[in-house]
Amino acid sequence: MDAKVPIIAALVVHQVLRRYETYTFSFYPLALLAPPLLILFLPFHNGYGPAPTLGAFLQCLALYLATLAASIAAYRLSPFHPLARYPGPFLGKLSGFWMAYVSTGGRQQHYLKALHDRYGDVLRIGPNTVVIRKSSTANTLIGGAGLPKGPQQLGRFLSDRNLAMIALQDTELHIQRRRAWNRGLSPAALKGYEDQIAKRAGQLVSKIEEHKGEKEVLLDHWFGYFTYDFMSDMAFGGGTGDMLSGKGDTSFWTGLERSARNATFFGHVPWFGVLLGRIPFLMSGSKDFLGKCKDSAARRLQRGSVTRDLFHYLNHEDVQDSKHPRPPFQQLVSDGILAMVAGSDTVASTLTSLFACLFAHPEVYEKLQEEVDKYYPPGEALHTKHHRDMHYLTGVINETMRIFPAVPNCTQRQVPKTGDGITVDGVYLPPGTAFWMNAYSMQTDAHNFSPSPSAFLPERWLPPSDARALCHGPGYVHNEAAFMPFSIGPMNCVGKALALQEMRTVMCGILQRVRLRPVEGWQLADYDRGFKDYFVTVRGELPAVVEVRAGRA
Numbered sequence: 364m365d366a367k368v369p370i371i372a373a374l375v376v377h378q379v380l381r382r383y384e385t386y387t388f389s390f391y392p393l394a395l396l397a398p399p400l401l402i403l404f405l406p407f408h409n410g411y412g413p414a415p416t417l418g419a420f421l422q423c424l425a426l427y428l429a430t431l432a433a434s435i436a437a438y439r440l441s442p443f444h445p446l447a448r449y450p451g452p453f454l455g456k457l458s459g460f461w462m463a464y465v466s467t468g469g470r471q472q473h474y475l476k477a478l479h480d481r482y483g484d485v486l487r488i489g490p491n492t493v494v495i496r497k498s499s500t501a502n503t504l505i506g507g508a509g510l511p512k513g514p515q516q517l518g519r520f521l522s523d524r525n526l527a528m529i530a531l532q533d534t535e536l537h538i539q540r541r542r543a544w545n546r547g548l549s550p551a552a553l554k555g556y557e558d559q560i561a562k563r564a565g566q567l568v569s570k571i572e573e574h575k576g577e578k579e580v581l582l583d584h585w586f587g588y589f590t591y592d593f594m595s596d597m598a599f600g601g602g603t604g605d606m607l608s609g610k611g612d613t614s615f616w617t618g619l620e621r622s623a624r625n626a627t628f629f630g631h632v633p634w635f636g637v638l639l640g641r642i643p644f645l646m647s648g649s650k651d652f653l654g655k656c657k658d659s660a661a662r663r664l665q666r667g668s669v670t671r672d673l674f675h676y677l678n679h680e681d682v683q684d685s686k687h688p689r690p691p692f693q694q695l696v697s698d699g700i701l702a703m704v705a706g707s708d709t710v711a712s713t714l715t716s717l718f719a720c721l722f723a724h725p726e727v728y729e730k731l732q733e734e735v736d737k738y739y740p741p742g743e744a745l746h747t748k749h750h751r752d753m754h755y756l757t758g759v760i761n762e763t764m765r766i767f768p769a770v771p772n773c774t775q776r777q778v779p780k781t782g783d784g785i786t787v788d789g790v791y792l793p794p795g796t797a798f799w800m801n802a803y804s805m806q807t808d809a810h811n812f813s814p815s816p817s818a819f820l821p822e823r824w825l826p827p828s829d830a831r832a833l834c835h836g837p838g839y840v841h842n843e844a845a846f847m848p849f850s851i852g853p854m855n856c857v858g859k860a861l862a863l864q865e866m867r868t869v870m871c872g873i874l875q876r877v878r879l880r881p882v883e884g885w886q887l888a889d890y891d892r893g894f895k896d897y898f899v900t901v902r903g904e905l906p907a908v909v910e911v912r913a914g915r916a
């Protein structure tokens with residue numbers, strides 16, 4: 364047998380694969396099987412004889428695939444790879460499946476932080492993927508004129524078609540789509556959601572109150588029900604959210620958790636997620652969940668606009684002119700799914716972490732209680748007018764999101780495949796490099812927040828005029844450029860203001876009426892262990908004891 368032919372074919376195909384990336388399903392079997400078949404049947408002398416047998420084909424295929432795999436591995440590990448300068452796990456350099464595997468444990472934020480502490484600010488965690496902890500690069504890379512989105516979301520949504528806004532890699536398309544979202548989450552639109560938030564927050568507090576005298580109430584569950592019900596009011600004008608009343612279907616949360624684990628995995632190998640997403644009987648759990656979200660969006664579209672909900676803006680019902688034609692149905696469905704996933708879990712996670720931090724720091728709870736009592740005495744309605752003066756509450760929320768960010772790895776961007784790549788503050792990213800700004804590592808790095816970067820100190824965030832502010836003394840560092848729980852730039856979290864408004868309203872509502880305590884033996888360390896980064900965060904239960912405050916029921 365002439366071994367040279369399949370070996371040369373494999374080396375050529377490797378070069379094609381390096382340059383040509385596709386999510387077309389048929390491409391992969393073609394790239395893997397067609398060259399050995401061609402070699403056997405092409406009329407030139409191939410060394411396999413005039414009538415090739417199955418054995419000859421298998422021999423040729425094995426040699427071809429082994430050479431292809433060896434060539435890919437050798438290139439990825441070689442000093443000639445454009446990312447060779449960056450340290451990282453050996454298996455990560457070899458394949459995206461390494462980080463996909465690590466992510467299944469839910470502790471990738473801690474894994475990456477440990478690697479950053481060991482190797483430095485830029486790590487190579489995939490063949491063409493890095494993760495960055497250097498805040499001085501953030502503005503250029505993901506700020507105002509930052510780089511386009513990376514491919515991770517295609518894997519997470521198991522599709523490269525009918526994408527939700529968060530997954531759009533074409534910046535122009537993203538800007539266009541984002542306009543409607545910006546209108547739907549503008550300060551004026553937020554004013555319109557204020558009563559709904561206050562109503563749902565009041566309902567939540569009443570539900571928590573009902574548990575007084577009982578052994579415990581699971582706060583994480585109730586926060587989940589609150590965010591789901593509110594998001595369905597806010598996004599779809601109501602009609603689907605009924606969890607707080609105890610009547611709703613809670614399978615949204617089980618579905619989300621199950622599909623989130625898959626989503627994390629496929630975010631590291633997006634091409635694989637897209638391929639599996641095309642196979643009808645696979646990934647049924649994730650597809651069922653996406654299907655349920657689709658149904659909510661479809662029902663809302665059929666019903667039409669009753670209130671000025673988010674769909675009112677996404678469907679361009681607020682701008683009836685020829686420049687704003689109605690978007691295709693599938694686009695609305697994808698963005699509806701995005702609203703439910705991005706808007707529910709993140710806020711539920713942060714509210715749960717907020718109380719976990721307060722339980723672990725009773726002195727902080729006391730100070731926050733004082734501030735809430737000052738602005739929201741008994742009977743004071745849960746409107747937003749005091750929020751901006753509540754600096755301690757802001758400090759508590761920021762400090763919680765610093766240590767327990769609901770999206771620990773921020774999000775992915777990618778350097779365009781054509782051009783020279785980009786250099787910023789000594790970090791060179793070659794064309795095609797996908798990268799994450801690692802929020803968790805940045806926010807807990809002593810170079811950005813000192814003293815005690817892992818300690819919960821809301822005083823870090825107080826304005827210098829406040830006597831309690833922690834802003835002097837040797838070794839004090841407070842680098843807000845490294846604080847990005849909502850990401851930054853024009854593709855950051857469009858729901859940031861809404862999320863803060865929800866969280867402030869709920870915190871004020873709860874502290875105004877009840878006193879919550881952790882159950883006997885509860886430890887923050889246990890909560891931390893159960894806090895898993897599965898694209899959205901999965902957290903352990905947060906049981907609490909409820910006491911109604913005198914004169915507040």
Ligand code: HEM
Nearest residue numbers: 529705706709710713769770774849850854855856858862
């Ligand atoms: C504590 C709460 C929240 C946190 C920590 C959070 C965090 C994030 C982060 C880190 C991103 C990625 C941004 C990027 O790609 O650079 C994001 C995107 C997004 N978030 Fe949030 N989020 C929260 C709440 C919300 C809420 C309430 C909504 C309401 C609908 C929302 C809607 C979105 C949307 C639509 C995107 C995609 C933005 C785009 O691609 O332009 N988020 N969020």
